[in-house]
Amino acid sequence: MQMTETNPTHKVLLAIDIGNTKVAIGVFRQDKIIATWHIATDTNKMIDEYAALLLNLLYYNKKITASDIEGAILCSVVPPLTPLFEQLCQQHLDVAPMVVGAGTRTGIRILMNNPKEVGGDRVANAIAGHKLYGGPLIIIDMGTATTFDVVSQEGDYLGGAIAPGMGIAAEALNRYTAQLPRVKLTAPSHVVGKNTISAMQSGIVFGYIGLIEGIIGRISNELGSSPRVIATGGLAEALTKITPAISDIDPDLTLKGLYFIYQRNKPQVH
Numbered sequence: 001m002q003m004t005e006t007n008p009t010h011k012v013l014l015a016i017d018i019g020n021t022k023v024a025i026g027v028f029r030q031d032k033i034i035a036t037w038h039i040a041t042d043t044n045k046m047i048d049e050y051a052a053l054l055l056n057l058l059y060y061n062k063k064i065t066a067s068d069i070e071g072a073i074l075c076s077v078v079p080p081l082t083p084l085f086e087q088l089c090q091q092h093l094d095v096a097p098m099v100v101g102a103g104t105r106t107g108i109r110i111l112m113n114n115p116k117e118v119g120g121d122r123v124a125n126a127i128a129g130h131k132l133y134g135g136p137l138i139i140i141d142m143g144t145a146t147t148f149d150v151v152s153q154e155g156d157y158l159g160g161a162i163a164p165g166m167g168i169a170a171e172a173l174n175r176y177t178a179q180l181p182r183v184k185l186t187a188p189s190h191v192v193g194k195n196t197i198s199a200m201q202s203g204i205v206f207g208y209i210g211l212i213e214g215i216i217g218r219i220s221n222e223l224g225s226s227p228r229v230i231a232t233g234g235l236a237e238a239l240t241k242i243t244p245a246i247s248d249i250d251p252d253l254t255l256k257g258l259y260f261i262y263q264r265n266k267p268q269v270h
Helices: 047-062 081-093 120-133 166-176 196-223 236-240 253-265
Strands: 012-018 022-029 032-040 069-076 137-142 145-151 157-164 228-232
Touching: 012 081, 012 253, 022 047, 022 253, 032 047, 032 253, 047 081, 069 081, 069 120, 069 253, 120 137, 120 145, 120 157, 120 228, 120 253, 137 196, 137 236, 137 253, 145 196, 157 166, 157 196, 166 196, 196 236, 228 236, 228 253
Parallel strands: 012 069, 137 228
Antiparallel strands: 012 022, 022 032, 137 145, 145 157
């Protein structure tokens, strides 16, 4: 039987962003992101279920096996799933994952009253945003919540704003009213809706555009400058098409930030 040597250039890093609605997974080979997936967040899933799903995604899409993974890093806003994914990496991938937390070296100053309040995903966004786009910067992450993170010219995390996500707003209308249905979160052709569906879409989608543009304007006034605006998250592409206030879309910004954090903190081989 012919033996093959492990090629270090085939090794990959796994980045995992555990959010309230979905888990984003990215695979990096050297400094390139070669694959991303999104799976539903489910606190009732067992370790083996998540592991089977992850290993199948890796192998059937990129022919990556557990032995190809040299390291992993994760951030999480779902506390019950943090130890689960740590165990998953240890038991099924044979790597001890780096978990972004209070002791993680990030290279940026977090100028908040309590820096520990800032989620790892928002820190990762700030790091990747400043490294890739410079500063000053506003990063809008359009997920379960709509978050605004403000980064200075020097790369300091200044703070931000948090609003309910557009999906939560749509769900609330359906849940707490007797006759309003669920609607697809797309912009209607006119602001003045001629039926219930288009009226709801107008209020939700254009309402969030107004929210985004308004907060960007207020942050800019407070800073006394016009920061570059980067959008990420599941709804970023749809909303960016209908407002000129957003400069760029980067759907993998959080995963890229995790990669940069890993590179700063990984053990040095001597």
